[in-house]
Structure formats: C-alpha cells, structure tokens
Amino acid sequence: MGRRSRKRYKKIVRPQKRLPKVFQCPVCGLPTLIIDLDTYMAPGGSERKKASIKCMNPKCGLRAEMTDLPTIYSEVDVYSKFLDALDKGEVEVSFEREGEEEGEA
Ligand SMILES: [Zn+2]
Incomplete structure (x- = not known):
C-alpha cells in the first residue's frame, strides 16, 4: 500500500485585464470605436466616471x-x-488622422 501524495492544484487567480469594448463609430461607420472608462473623484467627494472615446x-x-x-x-x-x-x-x-497633412506628398 503506497501513500498517495496528493497534489494540490492551486488556482491562480489572475486579475483579468478587461479588453475595451468596441462599438460602431458614428463617423466612419466601422466597428472600431473604443470606450475606456475611468473612475475619478469629482470635486465634492463623489465618484464619477469619465470616458475616453x-x-x-x-x-x-x-x-x-x-x-x-x-x-x-x-x-x-x-x-x-x-x-x-x-x-x-x-x-x-477631434480627429487624429494619419497621412492627411496639408501640402505633403
Ligand atoms: Zn471612426
């Protein structure tokens, strides 16, 4: 009779970085719009959210x-x-377009 060594599998809990969600852009119509949310402390001590789109x-x-x-x-x-x-x-x-500078070939 052998002794069984029990292996314990520890679950590694990794904080998953949430992928930004993608939406349809109202300007170009492509599903390339990303919204990033952030919580911040507003003056007055209440929490608010801000979004960069x-x-x-x-x-x-x-x-x-x-x-x-x-x-x-x-x-x-x-x-x-x-x-x-x-x-x-x-x-x-605002628009950050690439390759649309004026007067450049
Ligand atoms: Zn767009």
Missing part, C-alpha cells in the same frame, strides 16, 4: 472625452450618451 480607424481618428458620468455607467451607456451628445453637438470631438 477613440476610433481605431487611422483614416477616421475620432477622439472624444466625456466626464461627469454616473458611476453606474457602462461602456454601452456611454456609447448611447455619446451618440446622443454628438447628435446635439454637445460633445467636443
């Missing part, structure tokens, strides 16, 4: 930021709010 399509390069969002907001919520704000012209957007 960017389109990964180099020909589009949409960039936008939204702040003062409720902490319960998820990427989807931000996305719909962003579309809404964009429609009403309530959000500032």
